Amino acid sequence: MTGPSNRWWWTIVAAGMAIVASGAAALLVGWWSAAGTVAAGTSGAAAAALVGVLRARQPPGPQSEERRPSGHLGYPCACAEPSRRRLLCGGAVAAALVAGAAAAVPLWSATKRGEARLRATSWRTGTRLVDDRNAPIRSDDLEPGAFSTAWPEGHGDDGNAQVVLIRLPPDRTVSGPGRPEWLAAGHVAYSKVCTHMGCPVGLYQARTELLVCPCHQATFDVLRGAKPIHGPAHRALPQLPLAIDGDGYLIATGDFPEPVGPGYWSRPS
Template sequence: MAHEDDALEHERASWKPSPGLAVAVTDPVQNPGLPPHRTRMTDQDPAAMKRAVRTVYTLFYVSVAASIWAIAAYMLFPIESGRIIDIRHNNLFIGLGIALALLAIGIGAIHWSKAIMSDKEFIEPRHATRGRDVTRAAAIQVFDEANEESGFGRRTVIRNSMIAALVASIAPGIVLFRGLAPFDSPEHPDAGNPVALLSHTMWKEGSRLAHDPTGEPIRAADLTLGSAVHVIPQELAELSHHDGYLEEKAKAIVLLMRLLPDQLIESEERKDWSYNGIVAYSKVCTHVGCPVALYEQQTHHLLCPCHQSQFDVTDEAKVIFGPAARALPQLPITVDDEGYLIATSDFNEPVGPSFWERH
């Protein structure tokens, strides 16, 4: 091994490049430095700086005004009135107020950083981060320099207007939670009791099943095998929006399906709830109330598009997958003397989400 090492060292020492071989020697990459600094108009002209400052805090105050307008719109166009025009105006003007509030904050913050904050380029050397006193003092110095460059502590009008805009922008969202609170009144005596509200719908004995939204009654003979029809009580089609059409429809919507009679698995108490293989179930999902309207004809499964709960139509709409806690309420049906499908009663349990069962 010693002789081999000596031979390698001798070979290295005696090696010389061939006459035609060029050996490139490169220097380390040179630092190109920073480009020339371009001075902004606000840095050259004090009047321009004042205009920029006024623009920024004006935008922040516009944001405050827009947030206040969103709250006012919630009160001026109450959705509790039930009028469709109020609901549309409520959504439109609250949305415009919140959008303008957030847009003004964004534009103001960008203009502040572009026109007022220091824009001088600098190189920050990288160094090891350690939790020593010197490091902590350096961190404090960085915050102090950032405060000085941004003018956050010095330009109190901009700072205070921005804080006011941010605080005000949250207010409309907080106010909108008012719509979730119960509002008992002579017109809505059960508004604070979800069980009472969801226990009764417009379905009653003798109510004809009608197409949604036309209100045209449905004959059992007209339903083909495998069909799925969106259904409402015929009386509901006669209601106006002012009379609570939307509220009643939200509870009474039904999906009507026709299967082969021998495909249905029915308990003894529900033997007469279907008619010749025709079954009707509430469309309101028992999870959070989304409309269950996706029907798989081959598997006879109903699918909720919101959170993928699945219900078996052949087995009393029991839950077979997903977060729903209970089966869809079934509407008992039969036919009248003219062959039209009718309800024999209302649902025998509250429709919609199962939160009302919690104690």
């Protein structure tokens, strides 16, 4: 082999050993930051040495290599004649289609279609609203202007059922397309699952009475049925019908009137 002597390889081997050594040191010492700096320093030094050697021993001058004739430039299944190429390409496409179709069957069995659950949540007539500690919420727990997140009692794990519960100031109510008759003691509840992409719409701006989604800033008007007034959402947040039971706790009087969360092809409207 022409070219420089064996010293090259020693540099590389030494640098490699240095990296392995500092990696081992990192594992032993556990002071990760120092170890990282040591590793970075060692490999950097080795690289610098290599570049230095490279610079010191410039290649003897540009070398060259002939290219193949431009007609067949070495596709692995090189075939100059168009007819054979077409046959091969066609065959490849057909094989890929068959393989894809074969893979589709097991893949389909791996799906767990969630549509049924997107259509309905765990809210039933009379379900109490509970907070993040599973405590039922009384109609005088929230001051006007306060808000909280609520779940159906016994279904704190149903992410699709979560609602933003807002107690409006006394002089405010909800107008269309919201339903004022679904308010209870000034409380209004909207699905917390954004109708754009499903993020929790937990960003409540009091006084301006807006709900903003933290993901894409879809903005909903609390006083007009959580209608989207700005940003990428298209549908209003579904409103949960509320009432107060005999013991003074907030309850739902049914499920949301429409599916919660982001849209999809066969979403019933």
